[in-house]
Amino acid sequence: MPRIDASVPIGKIGADMPRSLAVFERFGLDYCCQGVRTLREACRMSNADLDEVLRALCEMTGEAAGSERDWASATMTELADHIERTHHAFARESFARLAVLVPKVAAHHGAAHPELHDLERVVARLREEMLDHMIREDRVLFPWLRRLDRKSEIHTGPPWSVRRPIDCMMHDHNEVGQMFREIKDLTNNFTPPDNACASFRAMVGLLRDLERDTHVHIHKENNILFPAGVRAEEARAGAVHGHAAESPN
Ligand SMILES: [Fe+2]
Numbered sequence: 405m406p407r408i409d410a411s412v413p414i415g416k417i418g419a420d421m422p423r424s425l426a427v428f429e430r431f432g433l434d435y436c437c438q439g440v441r442t443l444r445e446a447c448r449m450s451n452a453d454l455d456e457v458l459r460a461l462c463e464m465t466g467e468a469a470g471s472e473r474d475w476a477s478a479t480m481t482e483l484a485d486h487i488e489r490t491h492h493a494f495a496r497e498s499f500a501r502l503a504v505l506v507p508k509v510a511a512h513h514g515a516a517h518p519e520l521h522d523l524e525r526v527v528a529r530l531r532e533e534m535l536d537h538m539i540r541e542d543r544v545l546f547p548w549l550r551r552l553d554r555k556s557e558i559h560t561g562p563p564w565s566v567r568r569p570i571d572c573m574m575h576d577h578n579e580v581g582q583m584f585r586e587i588k589d590l591t592n593n594f595t596p597p598d599n600a601c602a603s604f605r606a607m608v609g610l611l612r613d614l615e616r617d618t619h620v621h622i623h624k625e626n627n628i629l630f631p632a633g634v635r636a637e638e639a640r641a642g643a644v645h646g647h648a649a650e651s652p653n
């Protein structure tokens with residue numbers, strides 16, 4: 405169940421949970437100039453469906469992690485769909501905002517905070533790496549895993565093991581983890597300076613939320629989805645051998 409209270413001012417929800425801003429933007433809710441309105445009022449003013457907004461907030465905020473379903477018992481298709489809809493969508497939205505925000509903050513405050521120039525470089529590298537990585541998951545690996553889910557379907561993937569793309573993705577995850585550690589150091593553990601302006605704070609908040617979300621995102625892939633793919637492929641190879649045929653691998 406959503407833990408977000410619709411009678412709380414929308415501006416406060418945005419301040420407490422910066423990731424909610426992406427949801428507010430998507431539903432066209434006014435959270436800045438009219439931030440004193442409750443979430444319920446804001447939805448009414450914008451003709452947005454409150455239940456839909458609450459659902460989206462639950463999916464988009466790590467605060468809802470406790471109410472998340474048990475993904476270990478989901479099919480690979482369900483989990484891949486969920487990862488694309490939530491974590492991949494959130495990462496893309498975050499990078500779209502960071503691509504504007506980080507250079508702006510670095511240009512304005514780089515003289516007083518020279519580490520911002522390093523931050524700008526690391527975030528640009530992270531953005532390029534993660535956007536490319538998600539395209540490869542969306543276009544190659546996840547469709548492959550969905551095919552492995554359909555037991556009746558003849559295997560139409562390349563003549564090598566699904567472990568190969570999985571190993572590549574896990575290697576990328578390690579690199580992403582390293583870049584987030586650099587970002588954490590460069591932002592003083594995601595703590596803006598006391599006198600930081602709103603843009604500086606928004607940037608640090610976004611980076612912190614993206615890091616948290618990426619932890620959950622990678623956990624679901626490395627620890628749930630990918631092992632399920634390896635098991636499904638092994639089971640399929642076993643079934644093929646059982647029919648006196650050779651496995652393609
Ligand atoms: Fe992913």
Ligand SMILES: [Fe+2]
Pocket residue numbers: 537541573577622625
């Ligand atoms: Fe991934």
